[in-house]
Amino acid sequence: MAGKAFVLLSGGIDSTTCLYIAMLEFDEVEAISIFYGQRHRKEIQYAQETCQMLEVPHRTLDISGVIPATMLTDPAIAIPNLSYADITGVSPTYVPFRNGLLLSSATSHVVGRRRETAVHRHEEWAIYFGAHAEDAAGWAYPDCTFEFTGAMANAIRIGTYDEIRLRVPLQFMTKEQIIRHGDDLNVDWTLTWSCYAGGDLHCGTCPTCRARRDGFEAANVVDHTEYACDSAAESLQRAP
Numbered sequence: 619m620a621g622k623a624f625v626l627l628s629g630g631i632d633s634t635t636c637l638y639i640a641m642l643e644f645d646e647v648e649a650i651s652i653f654y655g656q657r658h659r660k661e662i663q664y665a666q667e668t669c670q671m672l673e674v675p676h677r678t679l680d681i682s683g684v685i686p687a688t689m690l691t692d693p694a695i696a697i698p699n700l701s702y703a704d705i706t707g708v709s710p711t712y713v714p715f716r717n718g719l720l721l722s723s724a725t726s727h728v729v730g731r732r733r734e735t736a737v738h739r740h741e742e743w744a745i746y747f748g749a750h751a752e753d754a755a756g757w758a759y760p761d762c763t764f765e766f767t768g769a770m771a772n773a774i775r776i777g778t779y780d781e782i783r784l785r786v787p788l789q790f791m792t793k794e795q796i797i798r799h800g801d802d803l804n805v806d807w808t809l810t811w812s813c814y815a816g817g818d819l820h821c822g823t824c825p826t827c828r829a830r831r832d833g834f835e836a837a838n839v840v841d842h843t844e845y846a847c848d849s850a851a852e853s854l855q856r857a858p
Contacts, residue, residue, distance in 0.1 A: 822847030
């Protein structure tokens with residue numbers, strides 16, 4: 619498609635799959651990563667490596683200091699050893715309105731880029747965002763729900779004079795389905811990072827590590843991730 623896609627790229631499984639999807643759907647693609655003070659900033663390194671491999675321009679925006687201290691930004695707070703299935707209500711790793719801030723920052727950046735570029739008024743520019751069904755389930759992450767992404771899509775369209783659109787291609791997919799789809803697109807999973815703990819290896823026990831491991835197993839796709847905790851059984855033994 620003529621136009622330009624900007625992918626909000628964290629470096630994880632979901633956003634990386636979105637990048638590959640965008641490359642199929644648009645002639646021109648760029649990636650935007652955002653540093654918000656996350657302890658697992660290693661994910662941005664993986665995003666950079668993916669973009670280098672795919673020869674996709676990559677930019678990192680810094681909004682650190684905007685988001686209050688939470689489990690994902692304060693190394694002094696322990697990351698819970700549990701799966702998403704064990705979470706009732708809002709996830710303990712939820713960062714208040716994080717995705718709203720990320721999308722707003724990306725949109726402002728993209729509008730600025732469009733203003734600097736000679737673009738036909740009706741040429742589509744889009745932002746890709748990797749929210750999916752499992753993060754939205756039970757409103758564990760309310761800023762991943764269809765209600766939220768739909769509202770943000772409208773806000774972005776209206777707030778940019780209908781110049782920028784939000785695309786959420788994974789909205790109704792599970793992690794298993796995302797991995798299957800990404801594997802069909804030849805996503806290099808070794809260049810993705812999921813763990814929240816901020817260590818040298820995936821911890822294997824935090825919610826995102828568990829979802830990563832379970833997703834690969836359910837999708838019957840080889841998981842080359844090196845986990846500090848080697849097995850699901852060991853993860854359960856470490857649970858409080």
